[in-house]
Amino acid sequence: MSTYDALRHFADSWALVVMGAIFLALCIWPFRRGGKSSGREAANSIFTEDHDG
Structure with missing residues (x-):
């Protein structure tokens, strides 16, 4: 049997x-x-006010 x-x-x-x-x-x-809360947090993460510059 071959490789x-x-x-x-x-x-x-x-x-x-x-x-x-x-x-x-x-x-x-x-x-x-617990997936609902982490999913909601991930969905709303783009709306946080963290400005880098």
Whole structure:
């Protein structure tokens, strides 16, 4: 079995599972507890009066 075949087999199996898990985690992340307040803070951060110059 060549290196290419081994890496291809890994990418077709475990890498796909890992990428799917990361995708699901990133889709669920905004809906966690406490996410509403941090989302609101991030949305309103452009309106703060911090002038650098």
